[in-house]
Amino acid sequence: MNILTLLGSPRINGNTATALTWIEERLTTSTGPHTLTRINLAEKRMAGILPGSLPGLCRRAGIARPRGADGRRDPAGRR
Secondary structure, eight states, X not given: OEEEEEEOOSOTTSHHHHHHXXXXXXXXXXXXXXXXXXXXXXXXXXXXXXXXXXXXXXXXXXXXXXXXXXXXXXXXXXX
């Protein structure tokens, strides 16, 4: 079985990493031989989406924005 763990903390050797290491050890020793892969998200370059850019991204991707019963863009009435 392949096991993937994600570490999202910016502190590579912090409490979350310690807990995740403990869980990984228990999974690999108690349930048999497995392939374990840990991805440290703090080492990855990720870009966020700004709220103002969402309509343009949806339009370029061909994703229709939800419309309410009255034809507005969303049920909350924002245009």
